[in-house]
Amino acid sequence: MFPLYISTGDVLQYEHGQSLLHSLEQAAVHYASAITLRSRDARLHLLLGFVLEEQYYATGMYGLQKKVDRERDELSDAKSTALQDDILAVCNSMVSLANPRWRTSCRPWIKSINNSETKDSPAEQTMFKHSTSAFLRKRARTASQLLHDEESCVHRALMKYLDAWSLSTDNWEYNLHVGRLLLLQGKNREALQHLQTGLALCPLHPALRFFTGLAMLQQKQKASEATEKEAALFLQQGLEHFVSQRCSKSWVKQEPSDPLSSRSTQFLHGLLTLGQLQERNTLSEKAMSAEQVYHTVAGLTAQSVSQCVCRSEVSGQLEWVLLDAHFALLQRLFQQGECQAKAGMEKGCLVAKRCQSLTALISLTSVASCQKLLDMQEKACQLAVMTTPRDSHALCLLGIAQLAQYDNNPNSEKSKEAITDACLSFQASIQLESQTQRGEPPEQLSRQKWWRDWQETEREKAAKQQNTQQVGVKRPSDISVSKRVTGQGKGRPGHGWMAAAVTKAPIPPPPASIRGGKAPQPTAKPPAARGRTGAAAKAEGSAKLSNSSKPQLPTNKTKHDCHPDTVEAQKETSVSDPALADLSSPVNCRSHDARLGLARSLSRSAETQDQAKKLYQEVISMAPGVHDAYIELVQLLEPSDPQAAVEVYCRFPLKPAAEQSFDDAFITGEIVRMLMTLEQFDNPQLGPSLVAHGKVLGLSCIEKYVDILEGKCMTKLLRSVYAQMHDRQEDDPDLQDFFKIRCWI
Structure with missing residues (x-):
């Protein structure tokens, strides 16, 4: 089959008639010819279905496509526009007073949209026009989608599997393939019937058990506890069979017809479902844990994504599975009471690293931005801040996610809250620069609703733990109680400490591993004098002193930078406290990212654009090579002060023309455009900018400017x-001839 002849790094360019897609088409033709001769042979129908399904992965994962089909896809946008024009013309005709019959005949179509009967008034004619237009667009889109589904390889493969099943209904293999493709199309009830029939014929087949369990969980009725346990057992057995095959010494290559394949998003989604069931300990302790399942899914999906050489529906589905698996692992790691990773590594460090990795993966994914993706990004950043609330980089990432939520829908009900939270997160990130990551959370977090909700949840958990411990303390023997408390003091803090923290402070701090390393003082004093617990307690006091030496940052100011005197005060504090010198607490680095994010957040409102301009200037001073700072600052300056906008662009440090990128060419092009608009033809920046822009993008990009200058x-x-563009002197003979032709000399 097709995947046997392809490997990572292959160049998928072939001569006409020699591509792998052409080979699959030839195989389909041969099977179809054989079916015409032996139409009652169910096996031939099954093999043709395999080939058609293989074409789906050939086009979806490897981007193989006919030239005719590629050109047809490129014209789809033009066809869509033409269709919209046709619909508009039809609607205009239907609301015309000269065509009352059309309007009457169309009323039943839009009865569900517009309950009131359309009259002849202009307002109601307009309403009728929009309603009919929406109805026709919906019908056209539905018809187009149905046609696409009927032409798809998966649909045609299902038809062949059904043909094979109709010829031999008592064959377990035919029921398996019909059931899994019906399940893929959302026909869960019919799929379960076929899969259960196949399972009755072959009870021990791993793929049948796996997809039967998946179908049992996807029915309309909520599965009972017994059904969930049975389905989880089927999914677990399918995973064990897959792993045992991969670990077998005799295993060489997986058969393309095997439904339990790492390239099948259906199989990977089933494994994700198994992980969700195992989070509730649906199966016994002998089964794989949820973390093991999620790690397996992440590894298999990463291998499959690496084989996708183009952006397609298949690659998008695989990337979603990869994101879901890593997000589930992050949530499991955060929820764990104790870290189960390598010895010596803190849970907070692991959570922070996984949050940063997931955020980077989301930013690099080819999945189109949507609300689900934005929510995942924001939640991952929130978990990082919950773990280390004084991590400047984590707060910056949270601000970026909150700003993305606002930009996705600025007119929503939560948009104001999102942009306010983004500003607060960026301000906290800037405030904590050059400070340690241990200590109390910044004040800006307490002004965000999600943080207060989480604090309230932690308060309720602490209260429940306190009640549980009080019930356990009421025992006859006080000696056993004291021994138990002493035992807790030697290890990690017990639940009673969390309850005490709630009673002492109006807003209780989270547990030690979540609050960034501030550990409580244990009950037993001898162990507290040594080890990380005592040092962490001293670090808390020094962190508070450091915070008191730095004034809190006002939310409506633009001076978000850490001043040198603040940093010096922090250094003096660290020297005066001997315990702080031994504490290996990370120190937040100074970065321009938070200032750039805060400037973007402030630029969304006309009232705070002046503050945004100052922050953009600060970003340019800190990182002169950041293109976005120049471009976004110019967008704010150009409407009111175009000359200042030109001066901002002229401050950009340009590289030699041979080393410039397309981003550099954009800035040089903007300099040329603005100078030509202002008619500053004698500006010393005009010539070098024209040369740099033309060298990167070509002479055709500056032809219009050449014509203007020639006219002047x-x-x-x-x-x-x-002369500079061609790296020659002006007195070059060839250039002299060209200049004479253009009448420039």
């Missing part, structure tokens, strides 16, 4: 630009 008789400038 700026021949000296034009001669200099052309």
Whole structure:
């Protein structure tokens, strides 16, 4: 089959008639010819279905496509626009007073949309027009989607599997393939019937058991506890069979017809479902844990994604599975009471690293931005902040996620809250620069609703733990109680400490591993004098002193940078406290990212754009090579002060023309455009910018500017630009001839 002839790194360019897709088509033709001769042979129908399903992965994962089909897809946008024009013309005709019959005949179509009967008034004619237009668009979109589904390889493969099943209904293999494709199309009830029939014929087949369990969980009725346990057992057995095959010494390559394949998103989604069931300990302790299942899914999906050489429906589904698996692992790691990773590594460090990795993966994914993806990104950043609330980088990532939520829908009900939270997160990130990551959370977090909700949840958990411990303390023997408390003091803090923290402070701090390393003082004093617990307690006091030496950052100010005197005060504090010198607490680095994010957040409102301009200037001073800071600052300046906008662009440090990128070319092009608009033809930046822009993007990109300069008789400038673009002197004979032809000399 097709995947046997392809490997990572292959160049998928072939001569006409020699591509792998052409080979699959030839195989389909041969099977179809055989079916015409032996139409009652169910096996031939099954093999043709395999080939058609293989074409789906060939086009979806490897981007193989006919030239005719590619050109047809490129014209789809034009066809869509033409269809919209046709619909609009039809609607205009239907609301015309000269065509009352059309309007009457169309009323039943839109009865569900517009309950009131359409009259002849202009307002109701307009309403009728929009309702009919929406109805026709919906019908056209549904018909187009149905046609696409009927033409898809998966649909045609299902038809062949059904043909094979109709010829031999008592064959377990035919029921398996019909059931899994029906399940893929959302026909869960019919799929379960076929899969259960196949399972009755072959009870021990791993794939049948796996997909039967998956179908049992996807029915309309909520599965009972017994059904969930049975389905989880089927899914677990399918996973064990897959792993045992991969670990077998005799295993060489997986058969393409095997439904339990790592490239099948249906199989991977089933494993995710198994992980969700195992989070509730549905199966016994001998089964794989939820973390093991999620790690397996992440590894298999990463291998499959690496084989996708193009962006397609298949690659998008695989990337979603990869994101879901890593997000589930992050949540499991955060929820664990104790870290089960390598000895010596803290849970907070692991959670922070996984949050950063998941955020980077989301930013690099080819999945189109949607609400689900934005929610996942924001939740991952929130978990990082919950773990280390004084991590400046984590707060910056949280602000970026909150700003993305606002930009996704600025007119929503939660948009104001999102942009406010983004500003607070960026301000906290800037405030904590050059400070340690241990200590109390910044004040800006307490002003965000999600943080207060989480604090309230932690308070309720602590209260429940306190009640549980009080019930356990009421025992006849006080000696046993004291021994138990002493035992807790030697290890990690017990539940009673969390309850005590709730009673002492109005807003209780989270557990030690979540609050960034601030550990409680244990009950037994001898162990507290040594080890990390005592040092962490001292670090808390020093962190508070450091915070008191730095004034809190106002939310409506623009001075978000850490001043040198603040950093010096922190250094003096660290020297004066000997315990702090031994504490290996990370120190937040100074970065321009938080300032750039805060500037973007402030630029969304006209009232705070002046503050945004100052922050953009600060970003340019800190990181002169960041293109976005120049571009976004110019967008704010150009409407009111175009000359200042030009000066901002002229401050950009340009590399030699041979080393410039397309981003550099954009800035040089903007300099040329603005100078030409202002008619500053004698500006010293015009010539070098024209040369740099033309060298990167070509002469055709500056032809219109050349015509303008030629009309203004700026021949000296034009001669200099052309000579520098061709790396020649102006007195070069060839250039002299060209200049004479253009009448520049």
